[in-house]
Amino acid sequence: MTDSNPKPQPVVFIIGAGLSGLLLAALLEKTHIPYRVFERASTVKPLGSVLSLSPPILRALDQLGLMDELKKISMPCAELTIVDANLKTIGVVSPGKNDKAISGYDSITFARPDLYDLMLRQVPAENITFGKKVLKVTEEDDKVTIHLSDNTAYECDILVGADGSYSAVRQSMYRVMSDLGTLPKADGEELVAGYSMTVGTTQPLDPEKYPQLKDNSCHFVSVIGGDRYSYNCIIVPGQRVCWSLSIQFESPEESRKELFRNSEWKSDQINPMTDVFSSFPSPYGGKMGDLIEATPKELISRVYSEYKMFKTWFHGRSVLIGDACHKMLPAAGQGAVNAMQDSVILANCLYDIEDNTQKSITEAFQSYYDQRYELAKAAYDMSGMLAKITKGQKWHERLVRTFMFNLPESIQAASQAKRCMYRPQATFLPIVPLRGTGAVLPQPPSKRYQREQEVLQKKSDTDIVAV
Template sequence: MASSEQRQPPMVLISGGGLGGLMLGALLEKAKIPYYIFERAAKVKPLGSAMVLGSTVFPVFEQLGILEDFYKFSLPTKQIVLRNGQLEELATMRMDDEEAIAGYPNRMFARPDLYALLLRQVPKERILLGKKILRVEEDDDKVFIHCSDNSSYEGDVLVGADGAYSAVRQSIFKDMKKAGSLPKADFEDLVAGYTAAVGITEVMDPEKYTQLKDKSHCHFEVVVDSASHSWSVYCLGTNQVCWVAVIQYKSVDEAKQQMFMNSEWGPEMNESFLKEFRDKPNPHGGLMADLIDATPKELISKIYLEQKMFQTWFYKRSVLLGDACHKMLPAAGQGAANALHDAVILANCLYDLKDNTQASVTAAFKSYYNQRYHHAKDCYEVSNVTGKIIAGSTWSDRLVRTIVLKYLPRSFQQKQFEKTNSYKPQATFLPRTPKRGTGYVLPQPPSTRYEEEQKKREAGATVVV
């Protein structure tokens, strides 16, 4: 067994420069583990709309020293108001009493702002743009990636943080199919329940949208009509307005047909989709057309809201993170939170690698999977139910919404909240953030390596990392 002074840190290749990939890079930077992030896009585009994060990620934000910066562009979320197509209130989901339990308030923000914050934590030379991975090869000692620009790279570990249609996952599954070891459930396609358009306006006039004047919390309203359409509006502390327009599919077959007919992803929008929402009432005043027209077209994204929980997360020297292994609906903010959780636990496991042999890498991946899978599975179920409550338009979704919001006792909802927020993973190689709030926090396995090195530092010994 190698001592901490003799450790050779792994070279980590990260496919995908999204939130999960950047978070992993920021953590590896702190752990002094070498890495490169390979992003297929030739340049960074600040796409996305509003997001919400809560207490499960804020302790590690404190460890990284970015929580105060995050607070500068985010607002607390105290409630979500649900309305029907005539803007009549259906229910109000209150969250103003949850900070005392969780230790932090849920906060709403624009995705590009969080992306920019995480991007600043990673040195520019660690991010390689225009690197579309075409092929992955492995042997007992190394993993190799081959990119579309004819460049190749080698490392000890390859992380697939490259989204729902991960090239790394496809490579893993291809090899496992040949070996006959891929679980049957992983053969199945992702399930798309919705199509959405998302955008963030330019800076708006607070005199027109008076909700912008209130900086105490985010004004968050969701409209659900009876024709498979829903739309949401969120006011941000930056005097911008985020909006989401959603069409729900009636069946899996309809979803597949629509995806086949219209494979357009990213900023190029299908105008016919937006036309269905232009005349819809904006719960903050006026029409949705006002917000659509105030949003730069190149910053509007069309996305399919899909979900799938994969059973396979790693194979040989390749491992998956975020949407690549658990694609969740964005309604409860669980997709982003769980990608960040993955990055934290994976960084911890890589930090504790005894050496770079295949046996040690496999052991690290198993530890990562065992620490993360059941938590991610619980969050997957929460995101599914929350999606029905906030965006569901079918009769069964309306039934779920009525039961949850009108008949389930507040105490039941509180217990679910406490369970979800008891999971607050931290980087085990950094000084711990103290417990905040009255709620229970699940214990986390410590880093034996970190504790040993701390003892040596306290004793005045030189520690080589």
């Protein structure tokens, strides 16, 4: 992009090379805003299980020209079958049944490592620095300094915390606000874990042993096994199966006793949960132990499934995206979709910043917050509801599941249409034409982009006259 009246661009540091951090970096790459990504892990490991993306983020990824590659690594996923411990069907949830008709995009599922690899390729390698853990953040009137574990320090104009549930950027930001007496009490409270989970993705399997692999369908099955146990199996491209094992915590107190261990992906501590679940029946035939054995041990990881909606998303020159400001329970990809939507809207707001003053930066952050908070809060509530439907085993969660399975189809269709209305995209890139029959919520236009297009049009008209 070329601006008719160029001003100094803010230097942006992104802490965390997860999906939201990488998408923000890929978008900033299109704006020519100088940026750099810092990731505390020294290497990228292909950890994780299944991930779903729905139309509310696919339009923005389409803008980046990624749809063809996304289709290669994914499968459409219109429904989820929920069964009991004996694999008897309890009900079917169809959140993506009419997605393509409404929005022009199918909801899709893939192995999380495959999507991560694709997003990593969108960012030049020289713009990502691995093995850099943030220990402290200090801020002056016109600069932010990050202090790293290798005794180095770097300065920037804007700091983005895309570093997950236990965000170092958020913790530093909240300490400052707590000292000032401006931090809301709820933001100082700990996260709560709903489940302890172990996840993995198998190596390619034999389609003769698992005939479901021959179908062009994800065969997404959630097993509610009783006694707090539940597990999911989903077929993904490459004749592989993504699986996850869950044990539900009985209370917030129980979860807090567990959380001190760590909440991040781990590959060096194989969870004894795999032994517990090995004898359970697989929805594709055989036992879960067969799928666990077909998964390399170094690629099996453990995570606590936590949840918390933070009220404060920015302060000074620091701003949060993704799990750092709204950690959602894993359900229908709500966490990933909303984290990536944060990246799209924040990129739009950063693009329109007038200058590097604190006033302009605060206005940009406030615009980002105003556009995202209520929508993210609604998705946070929805993720909690979907988690109850797909794996909750408390009496009131069973009631919710029964209620949802008996909703009239018209109500479900209206809810789906409403979910697909919010399809934000980058306002500084050519707009992807509307597809499908569903309405779309309007977005604030980019004034800077409009100015640039006017300049280009005038130049084009002048060139034509000259010829």
